Amino acid sequence: MADTIPNPESEGPSGGWGSVKSIARIYGDTRPPAAVVETLARQNKPGGFMCVACAWPKPVNYHPFEFCENGAKATLSDLTSARCTPDFFHDHSVEELRTWKDYDLEQTGRLTHPLRYDAGTDRYVEVTWEEAFEKIGVTLKVLPRESVVFYSSGHAGLEASYLYALLARVYGNNNLPQSSNMCHETTSVGLNKVIGSPVGTIVWDDLEKADAFFFFGQNPGSNSPRFLHPLQEAKKRGARIVTFNPVVEQGLVSFVNPQSPVDMLTGHETQISDEYLQVQAGGDIAGILGLCKVVVEADDKAVAAGAARVIDVDFINEHTTGLETFISLVRQTSWAEIERESGLTEPAIRRAGEIYIASERVIGVYGMGLTQHSQGALNVAMVVNLLLLRGNIGREGAGCCPVRGHSNVQGQRTVGIAEKTKLIPMDKLKQLFDFDPPMKDGTTIVDAVKGLMAGEIKAFISLGGNLVRAVPEQKEMERAWAAQELTVVVSTKLNRSHLFPAKNAYILPCLSRTEDDTQATGSQAVSTEDSFSHISGSIGKRTPASKHLKSELAIVTGIAKATLEHNPKLKWDEWEGDYSLVRQLIEFTYPKDFKHYNDRLFQPGGFYRGNDAHERLWNTEEKKAVFTTPKQLNALSFADADGRFRLITMRSNDQFNTTIYGYSDRFRGIEGTRDVVLMSKSDIDANGLVEGQVxxxxxxxxxxxxxxxxxxxxxxxxxxxxxxxxxxxxxNVLNAIDHHDELSKTPASKAIPVRIEV
Incomplete structure (x- = not known):
């Protein structure tokens, strides 16, 4: 291994037998039925079901097992034999359950019945679906429309998501924040500003043609392990990989392919990163500026020598604006400033820059390590700057690749779950459903949390998720959540958001994506959108965990029928009985993206809904791709000070979002606990601490x-x-609600200012 690759802390490479053992442990914990083997064999394949974990694309030429460690854990968790029945709540009060760990709540198993909170006994009690819908509708009808929020996680399919957004707008508001508000809204806003696309620009074929991948703040080993297969193939054909990340993530160091008998038998590891630069938290702007400086210096030398240009002048002249101002800053920024703000050395950045110059086709990959900062949108713009310099957007083997963390988080935005009215074809909705859509922008998650704390939000409907646990200001959020008139959470399992019930509180249990969804016209398919803008159908086969479960779409229509005034154009019963009718509505509303939707539902690899930036059509205000001149060299809203640290909140190898599967983070060598703070040895010594101190x-x-x-x-x-x-x-308890990206209001969870007390 090259001496530029830092030593990992893990017990071994990503993938390999460690992955197999981890899946086996979860299998033992969940004790799913034997049919889980058939379910896993269908995962992420045409005619199968789409994984509920990350949004990594489904290749046309799929592997025998087209799932990763985290995807297997999510499926095993869905198909657990454990059941959380109404009897469970006879034995446990809500007050007691608040003392339980997240993992212990997860282990209670699948919810089986709709539940209503009974304040007199401090317990959830069984309720019929009819009564639940009726009481929810009665409460919603009398509340001020602006005081109700319709939140969604990335779990629900496109069909349920479209109807959920319709429900909110017919009800009277655009209060449709979504889980992307907490992770990749920075992409939706920041990327859209500079290239006119709210999503990434690459497709699967680009992965197979790229000469280099530059990673910024993304961890495929834990968050998108199937990405490691094309990365391994890229390394075999000689592609180079450069990583910028404060944390040494094992998936970007070495990988043993679990689907390769030779790799598994021999333990052969593929080295992933050629250069691994441990940028300090918040230092990516300076680090990327350093890469750009290497390119500009090389181009200046080429011009002086009369040699071929290093920057792509033809592309820049035709397709971009703002280069001269940006280059002026690059030239005047000293290497000393870049080193100070990035925490990297000039030689390390130069080595990475030389790889960029030597590569004809480059893909820039990033994750929440870039988006969750006070200047997250500027981070994203800097990645675009780097790519634009050499024409690496809108051609084969090149482009911008944000990696989404939830299976349909991108797709839900596509079909209308959005608080910004400019993103929604309101005229189409008016034509289809004969109502006047509200034209006032709705609330973001940040503003919704503020509204809760101020007592202005009176009701929260949550289509999935665990919002109380996921947002900043956790302690205050718990108080504010319980002070509402109504909380409705659609869930498969018990989580902490259920434990702070409002005056009227309901838990509505839904089917998982692995389970058969039978309605009036038979078994139904749903669909999702991946990070590469491809739409794939998904159909479950397993027997539902309880005969009392409803699909997410049926729950949405149930709430709608109980809440909204009669409108003959709103055919909730017909839509619930036949999801293909909903897909027809989506196609009519978004004809460019969903042409022949039903016919293409199970197309191998999914059908591509298109991306103008991929074709070098720039839907920006300038009608060109925009070079952004950074106003500062770090992504922070605070200055360094003695005793102040930049805290990164991170996920373990044994979790997905707020779902905790266990206490093994083998990639970081942490077992049996989550109550740790990781620090450099020199920081421990300099602050008078000792390892093991609490x-x-x-x-x-x-x-x-x-x-x-x-x-x-x-x-x-x-x-x-x-x-x-x-x-x-x-x-999350340490993060302030006002600590967020300036443009998108995405919470800045990757550089929280903290101090250490003993």
Whole structure:
């Protein structure tokens, strides 16, 4: 392994037998039926079901097992034999359950009946679907329309999502925040501003033609492990991979392919990254500026020597604007400034820059390590700057690749779950359904949380998710959530959001995507959109965990029928009975994206809904791709100070979003606990701490409010000085609701200012 690759802390490479053992452990914990083998064999394949974990695309030429470790864990979790019945709540009060760990709540198993909170006994009790819908409708009818929020996680399919957005707008508002508000809304806003596309520009074939991949703040080993297969193939054909990440992520260091008998038998590891640059948290702007400086310096030398240009002048002249101002800043920024703000050395950045120059086709990959910052949109714009310099957007083997973390989070935005009215074809909705859609923008998650804390939000409908646990200001959020008139959470399992019930509170249990969804016209298919803008059909086969479960779409129509005034154009019963009718509505509303929707539902690899930026059509205000001149060299909203650290909230190998599968984070060598704070050995020594000491993290946001997380054991880890790590969602309690990206309001969870108290 090259000496530029830092040593990982893990027990072994990503993939390999470690992955197999991890899946086997979850299998033992969940004890699913034997039919789970057939289910896993159908996962992410045409005519099968689409994984509920990440949004990584489904290749046309799929593997025998087209699932990863995390995807298998999600499926095993869905098909667990454990059941959380009404009898469970006879034995456990809500107050008691608040003391349980997230993992223990997960282990209670699948919810089996609709439930209503009974304040007199402090317990959830069984309720019929008819009564639940009726009571929900009665409450919603009398509430001020602006006081109700319709939130969605990325789980529900496109069909249910379209009707959910319709429900909200017919009800009277655009309060449709979504889980992307907390992760990739920075992409939707920031990327759209500079290239006119709210999503990534590449397709699957580009992965097979790229000469280099540049990773920024993305961790495929835990968050999108199927990405490792095309990366391994890229390495075999000689492609180069460069990584910028404060944390040494094993998936970007080495990989043993579990689907290769030779790799498994021999233990052969593929080295993934050629260069691994441990940028300090918030230092990516300076790091990417350094890469651009290498390119500009090389181009200046070429011009002086009369040689071929390094930057793509023809592309830049035809397709971009803003280059001269940007290059002027690049030239005047010193290497000393770049080193200080990035935490990297000039030689390290130069090595990475030379790889970029030597590569004809480059894909820029990024994740929440870029988006969840106070200047997250500027981070994204800097990746675009780098790609534009050499024409690496809109041609084969090149482009921008944000990696989404939930299976249909991108697709839900596509079909209308959005708070911004300019994104919605309101005229089409008016024509189809004969109502006047509200034209006032709705609330983001940040503003919704503020509204809750101010007592202005009176009801929250959650189509999936665990919002109380996922957002900043957890303690205050718990109080505010319970103070509402109504909470409705559509879920498959018990989570912490259920444990702070409002005056009227309902848990509505839904089918998982693995389970048969039979309606009036037979078994129904749903569909999802992946990170590459491809739409794939999904059909479940397993017997539902309970005969009392409803599909997400049926729950949406049930609430709609109980809440809205009669309108003959709103055919909720027909739509519930035949999901293909909903797909026809989606096609009419979005004809460019969904042409021949039903006919193409199970097309191998999914059907491509298109992306103008992929064709070098720029839907920006300038009608060109935009070079952005950064206003600062870091992504922070605060200055460094003695004793102040930049906290990264991170996920373990044993979780998906807020769902905790276990206490094994083998990639970081942490077993049996999540109560840790990771620090560099030099930071431990410099602050008079010792490894194994128990400490408390305290927010240093500067607004006078005390936010703290105690009981954390200090662990030495390979990190840049000044950067520390703790687990999400536990560490969310330290983040202020006003600490977010300037443009998108995405919470800035990757550089939270904190201090350490002993």
């Amino acid at each position: 400490v408390k993290l305290v927010s240093d946001f500067g607004d006078g409010l005390r936010r703290e997380l105690g009981g954390l054991t200090v662990r030495a880890h390979n990190l840049p000085n000044g950067t520390i790590c703790a687990y999400y969602p536990e560490a």
